[in-house]
Amino acid sequence: MKKVALAYSGGLDTSAIIPWLRENMDCEVYAVVGDVGQGADELAGVEKKAINSGAKECVVVDLKKEFVDDYVMPTVMAGSVYEGRYLLGTAMARPILAKAQVEAGRKFGCTAMAHGCTGKGNDQVRFESAYAALAPEMEIIAPWRHWNLRSREDLLNYLKEKNVPTTASATKIYSRDRNLWHISHEGGAIEDPWNPPPEDCYMLTAPPEKAPDKPEDVSVSFEKGRPVALNGAKMEAWKLIEKLNGIGGPHGVGRVDLVENRLVGMKSRGIYETPGGTILVEALRGLEEMVLDRETRHFKEHLALWFAEVVYNGRWFTPYRETLWAAIEKTCEKLTGEIVVRCYKGHATTIRRKSPFELYSEKFATFGKEDVYNQKHAEGFIRLLSLPERIAAMKRGGLK
Amino acid sequence: MKKVALAYSGGLDTSAIIPWLRENMDCEVYAVVGDVGQGADELAGVEKKAINSGAKECVVVDLKKEFVDDYVMPTVMAGSVYEGRYLLGTAMARPILAKAQVEAGRKFGCTAMAHGCTGKGNDQVRFESAYAALAPEMEIIAPWRHWNLRSREDLLNYLKEKNVPTTASATKIYSRDRNLWHISHEGGAIEDPWNPPPEDCYMLTAPPEKAPDKPEDVSVSFEKGRPVALNGAKMEAWKLIEKLNGIGGPHGVGRVDLVENRLVGMKSRGIYETPGGTILVEALRGLEEMVLDRETRHFKEHLALWFAEVVYNGRWFTPYRETLWAAIEKTCEKLTGEIVVRCYKGHATTIRRKSPFELYSEKFATFGKEDVYNQKHAEGFIRLLSLPERIAAMKRGGLK
Amino acid sequence: MKKVALAYSGGLDTSAIIPWLRENMDCEVYAVVGDVGQGADELAGVEKKAINSGAKECVVVDLKKEFVDDYVMPTVMAGSVYEGRYLLGTAMARPILAKAQVEAGRKFGCTAMAHGCTGKGNDQVRFESAYAALAPEMEIIAPWRHWNLRSREDLLNYLKEKNVPTTASATKIYSRDRNLWHISHEGGAIEDPWNPPPEDCYMLTAPPEKAPDKPEDVSVSFEKGRPVALNGAKMEAWKLIEKLNGIGGPHGVGRVDLVENRLVGMKSRGIYETPGGTILVEALRGLEEMVLDRETRHFKEHLALWFAEVVYNGRWFTPYRETLWAAIEKTCEKLTGEIVVRCYKGHATTIRRKSPFELYSEKFATFGKEDVYNQKHAEGFIRLLSLPERIAAMKRGGLK
């Protein structure tokens, strides 16, 4: 009898997949739940739910620390923001979930991997690319691309038919994904891009209009691009992000509304909330301003775009991602220092910056001692910099 | 007797340059003032001021429309934001000012070009690169790199000595540059990056905390990437930006605080206000989300970075800038549509989007008719996309 | 009864597709042959062959001039060479063949497009991407992905069974594609990358060891990046390439041996012959050396890589390709001049260069008059260029 490992969330989709796999694949289903900080609500009783749905076994793996250190932070250190807005919260979680699923599946002796992603989204690509790189011997089963269930109502009917108990309701408006870093929302009124984002979709952030009238300043300390302290208190990165969520959320920080290009070729609109992450990304940017020289910073802006693409596209376990990361990590070697970010009415803004490696120097930037920089040097600099257009203009003008 | 054209602003620096040029270069000085929307305050009586300072003649050239259409809008259409924050307001104005100066200077029969930029800044590069490309036959005079005046006090003493009347005070804190698009601030308390931006430096924007508690929505219509109507009323781009300044400023929109890398090798900190421009840039980004396909949009993100560099570096009149612009303009062909931006407490955010060329389609993005996109197609897509890592993993695992 | 337009070559594969389509799709088959210079051998009697195979009609469209002007030359002007070696001869031809097929198919009233590309190659992507962009309403039929014929023998048996006469032999070693620009070879002994290229595969070029012992010099004149004259004689580009083939081939010029990455995820080894094209690409490179300034040339090196990718990937009719082309065409505006290339024993090398727009100048490059370039300028240039590392080193060393 075939053994299948399922990336299980406890939600309606993967709950329906368990009986479907048993029935259609004649197999035992091993549910693997990765805890990436989706919260107690989602995880409560998840094992029992899996067993009730017909799983042979269910295992919950705590991935929070590894998720933040090895997936979230590299993306933050890269400065990657997909299409200028999206902090990649869902995309970053898929590779580690797939990896945990493969590892657990191997222990259970599974020969197939299943997931609950639909056939129109990016997540199927992210899961299956990870399977391809980590477990090419495994069969891949993606029920959404095979069954003919097409709506929540279909799923509920199917579960009822199979006598699987569920507390899910037929009227859920938004499709969501949550972890320690963010929550995403799709569907419902969001789907019309002429609609402003509906206020009722938000879960982690206060409406800016109801946020405190007084700004709140928060200090983040970094070592080599990784956050190590919050308001002076040392803590692990994943704890720090949790705390930052608690600070940024009430100020309405981290809401994003984006019509984005999916890897699979169509556009979709997503609403994202990343309160703590938004503060962290802003702080690191403030630190880069102080430390990175012009060439490195400008090159890193391109690295950030490419890395955003590979993360969004779920191509984490590839040599290309590793190549980009080698460069990005190198740019972070001197990103040590302290940044203060102000949260106010929906936004987070760097207001103070310092670093032992700062290239900024009041003395160099303004008038004063000329031993480092002689203003007369500028003439030669400009002259050589603009020499090609000068030569071209002279030739055009018959001057030479 | 040599004739020198001076890029004249009416400020303290260029006022001192007029007598200095006469005395040290034995020349007639022709003051050329470009009106790029710096405002009535700065332009009032500027001709008289020039003559009083010793200029032979002074001419004011209205560049507002050309400035916006041919310098500001290309940069906006490129999506260029220097080092992630700066909307390039000063950088965009230098090439057109230099061009007007060359044209006026040639009419006056000048053989030299002078400007009032210091030897530590970017503006000298921008002016002189333009001279190199447009008038390679002209001598270039940059008094700040030659004289030994080092402070406002030195300048005031020098003017006094030369009997040039001035209303400038010795106690001006901030160094500023203003035009229709923006105003920049440097110096004073801004120079310490551990200081939050001092509230007293701002001129065009209200403090977010004092902005209206009620958001204000503004609609911008575009044709081929250029704004053509505001809240439904057709108007020229430069007028539209003026209006947008009047809308964004009271909401505190468009403040930027940046420690930036100057082209000349050191870092400096600048505070910028670009109220209308910030709304415009945000609106065009919202439109791009609807219209540009993935490959084009992602490539354009890189184009935006390169174009930001060439604009910041003042290399406007170069084949490289023209090459980038040809690509950028092509990406704007379908950027026609209407975007609504919400202004609130210091920020401008796209909330509604529509375009006749939108690739977004609810039908494609969600469940439903499958004639365009068959979910089963996704399997093949993923399979081929991840084939290289699958082959590598199989070879590693001895599977092949 | 359904009408299907087939991209027909007269070869074994597409000959078998005609009866297969009729039998399996219950349709009329309209064979469309694009003449892209594959030569009289391939085109002789092709219409009759199509009819004999069961086609309702067959049309041959002369695409030679359009192929060279609008597909080959842009790729040459881009300087695009896929993975450093391949001059993209097959890739460039697919879009124009698909376009001609769509146009002819529409005239015939067809509702489907068929082609003879296999399911493992790049060409299926190139044809079908073109259909998607030009004729999204058309059904696409790719018999190789459906039937279970797997070898030349299978195809011959199938034709025999259907009573279709053929002169094709079962023992053809290499799989080939030929047009005015090049010929490609795959299969047979080529498939083992430890084998040197087998001499018997070559068709257009002499073995270098048997090429003349005396070099032959050829002059190519360009206007805006397009070749306009050969050894001083004006002629159309496609004629010029034919003549260059006649010159380069006997000298063994233009052989390429490449293990390449296919778009569909696996590697394959190809042998290519592009005698005239190799001379042309070399000549244009020599001209660029004289004319393009540093920034433009270096940026164009990247453009060449991206354009090579889109051409190889068959994404010709996309906004991204058009965006790249807009930039590339701009870089060619001044590529006017004359270049002499020496052909000898398998290689073509630029030996003489001149252009009315050359930025090269002996006077500037060597000692002499210093009005354009003052050697003292170099000090300032270096000083500012290296300022960031100087500041960093000073801070490290406690010097500041």
Added chain:
Amino acid sequence: MKKVALAYSGGLDTSAIIPWLRENMDCEVYAVVGDVGQGADELAGVEKKAINSGAKECVVVDLKKEFVDDYVMPTVMAGSVYEGRYLLGTAMARPILAKAQVEAGRKFGCTAMAHGCTGKGNDQVRFESAYAALAPEMEIIAPWRHWNLRSREDLLNYLKEKNVPTTASATKIYSRDRNLWHISHEGGAIEDPWNPPPEDCYMLTAPPEKAPDKPEDVSVSFEKGRPVALNGAKMEAWKLIEKLNGIGGPHGVGRVDLVENRLVGMKSRGIYETPGGTILVEALRGLEEMVLDRETRHFKEHLALWFAEVVYNGRWFTPYRETLWAAIEKTCEKLTGEIVVRCYKGHATTIRRKSPFELYSEKFATFGKEDVYNQKHAEGFIRLLSLPERIAAMKRGGLK
């Protein structure tokens, strides 16, 4: 009395600099000679020559191994070729020479660094950028930018005047730079780009026409991108390059003729000979073909261009160069294998390739077992890849 370290070559220029420094700077001169494989001819008696010219001391530092391992090989592993032709032989040597000079200078207690580069070339930038990064406290003296000697004759007269014996002749035609990797030639008849390269300039390579009529095959084995064996015999990289020079030179391999863009803004023409290096670069390229996946290889092509720029521009000791190198080194992790290159009449061409990490597989590329790649997958791949242009076309056509 000031102590100055001079990058000394024993040539005419640096020989004249010794008395000039003593006379004009009132200093002791410490001559530092870096042995980067320029050959016994150049190094013979160089210490005595320095002392005879007036140097206080002269030290020769053997840099050959470090030069090849840490400067040449990284550039080769990057695949960097400046402007498509130049293998960067001079550029790579400058940073290590400057570093050795700084280290020796510090031992001697020097407070200034001097070099013999002219004010129009790239080398001054390379030396002085290294000084800036490694020894910002040192004064920099560049005699060519100060004295008014302008020709070999001037130099000879100056030496005669100062009673410095020299064997240099006034009639040297070409300006040259030689090391273990290459030799460069400038000046004389080379300066007219309409002249073919003059045969009399070449020193390391036979004229292709006089090269053996029989090709010679050479096998190079690599580990992680570094050559470890030649024709099966293990040896250090610098020894291996010396041997390769001995193989490639007689076959005329490695001649380059380039009109290049100097960093300092003008164009110059250079002739280069890099016989062994050309074979090595070709071999590594052949290995990359087998091992690197599509995304990594295509990204690496861009890395190669950027790395070529930083090396050419002499910006070795910068964070940007280190960032690029981190990425490049990562791409070399699997570049282990054996490549056979054929040398014949001026060219070196890969003819055999194998690697334990090769992604190439005959089984995947051709017909056969379909467990890794199902041809039907291609349909979905193409469908999703081309979806954006399909949607655009459908909207244009009113189909949706």
